[in-house]
Amino acid sequence: MLSRIAPGLCLATTLIATPLAVAAPSAGSMDAATSATVPGAVEAYRWFHANPELSNHEAKTAAHLAAALESLGLTVHRGIGGHGIVAVLRSKTGASKGPVVLYRADMDGLPVKEETGLPYASKNPGVMHACGHDIHMATAIGVMAALQALSDQWHGTVIFVGQPSEEVGSGARAMLRDKRFKKILASTGKPDLAIALHDAADLPAGDVSLIEGFHHANVDSVDIIIHGKGGHGARPHQTIDPIVIGANIVMSLQTIVSRRLRPDDKAVVTVGKFAAGTKHNIIPPSATLLLTVRSYSDETRKTLLAEIRRIAVHLAKAHRAPRPEVIVSKHGIPAAYNDPAWTRRIRTALVATLGEAHVKTHNPSLGGEDFGLFARDLKIPGIMFKLGAVDPKRWKRSGGKGLPGLHSDHWAPAPKATVHTGIRTITAAIVEGLRPR
Ligand SMILES: [Zn+2]
Ligand SMILES: [Zn+2]
Incomplete structure (x- = not known):
């Protein structure tokens, strides 16, 4: 190269x-x-x-x-x-x-x-x-x-x-x-x-x-901040639950390497942190996911980051949540x-x-x-x-x-x-x- x-x-x-x-x-x-x-x-x-x-x-x-x-x-x-x-x-x-x-x-x-x-x-x-x-x-x-x-x-x-x-x-x-x-x-x-x-x-x-x-x-760190609508755990229909959206995002991220990349292209998308909530009966207003993303080629790196954004944005939309923040760290290393x-x-x-x-x-x-x-x-x-x-x-x-x-x-x-x-x-x-x- x-x-x-x-x-x-x-x-x-x-x-x-x-x-x-x-x-x-x-x-x-x-x-x-x-x-x-x-x-x-x-x-x-x-x-x-x-x-x-x-x-x-x-x-x-x-x-x-x-x-x-x-x-x-x-x-x-x-x-x-x-x-x-x-x-x-x-x-x-x-x-x-x-x-x-x-x-x-x-x-x-x-x-x-x-x-x-x-x-x-x-x-x-x-x-x-x-x-x-x-x-x-x-x-x-x-x-x-x-x-x-x-x-x-x-x-x-x-x-x-x-x-x-x-x-x-x-x-x-x-x-x-x-x-x-x-x-x-x-x-x-x-x-x-x-x-x-x-x-x-x-x-x-x-x-x-x-x-x-x-x-x-290539090592990239990505933060996904999901914005929902908080409320009482007993009245979920009045909220937009960011934990459920986050769980959906975590599971869908697993399909990027297994379904979007060529089988011989090595990469990792790991969710290292899922933070949300304070108590059993409170649906929180937001949830945060922290990811590490690994790949070799520039092209795969671009694909991974684009797919992560696509999944987060569209799953939030499917659940009527505002557009989530997807922040790729500037300190990634090639x-x-x-x-x-x-x-x-x-x-x-x-x-x-x-x-x-x-x-x-x-x-x-x-x-x-x-x-x-x-x-x-x-x-x-x-x-x-x-x-x-x-x-x-x-x-x-x-x-x-x-x-x-x-x-x-x-x-x-x-x-x-x-x-x-x-x-x-x-x-x-x-x-x-x-x-x-
Ligand atoms: Zn070391
Ligand atoms: Zn070392």
Whole structure:
């Protein structure tokens, strides 16, 4: 969908076909450079894990990450789109001759009370890095250190983005809208590729997984406010009962995915909240439904939202109620898409780094991830892959079943193996992205 890259490119053909080709770092030098960064990255992980901050409040987190990047000699721009930070690393070999890769890690924690009992558990009551964004930041420190150490062995520019407020879906958009972010991109040139990873509770540490095409969904929130006419529960004929209308709407919404979409088109319409009334014998004047709506393509997204409106408006009309309010949140996030040609290139690089057995594929998720906005907004290909984070021994004992998932109060990645694999794989993926155009 977003590809500007001819399909079928692979590492070997790129090198042969490109007269500009310079020696990329060898496997040996990448191994040495990435391994050297692991102790510092794991220490940073423990700090991030112990000091989580909620979305829109990542001030100390951003400052800690910025300081770590500054200690590598990078210039860090702070306060972009809220608490976002941006660091630019140019190769020593002549950045202007090479590609530009945008690499993003998110920084926010969740309103979860940690129950892991770890010695480095959250010191911030009721807040936890339960999604593993601490892993992402620690990995980023290692990656930027390794790329800095190897910066005489690649051409181009790496733009590191420390993004706030991923969990509330607003951070990527806020950064992209910030004039200072646009100015940085004007100075580096538009990125050729956007790249990120997310830790995974359904893969052992040491493994990664990636898929071509959509990997996260369009996420929309819809409020439906049904206006009826309140009255006595014993005299329903004198009222317009918004609860009965709401119940009709809830049931009819179930037909959108099952009867309006193609059977192979994946989507979800969930009513997460139905609020109305105060007491047994009072028919209330209004009722409210809160929906989450998930899809992959722009077209399906449009269809779902139009059908929801149609059903709500016409069912209210059928019951002689005023036109209901159907409010689609402006904070919806678009689906995230892995460019197929780039996915194949990056997979080749990951297999060369970890071995075939450790590079998996998975089913796309109907979860949300605002990383997709970087690729969509800048009209560039994007790649996101999953990073296994479960202690491999625990994984083996459990057969991968019954383990705490992301957002769980017991989510406890295996720091060293996860961060090490994250640093090795993202470094390899970025180096692949930096191969001459
Ligand atoms: Zn999350
Ligand atoms: Zn997350």
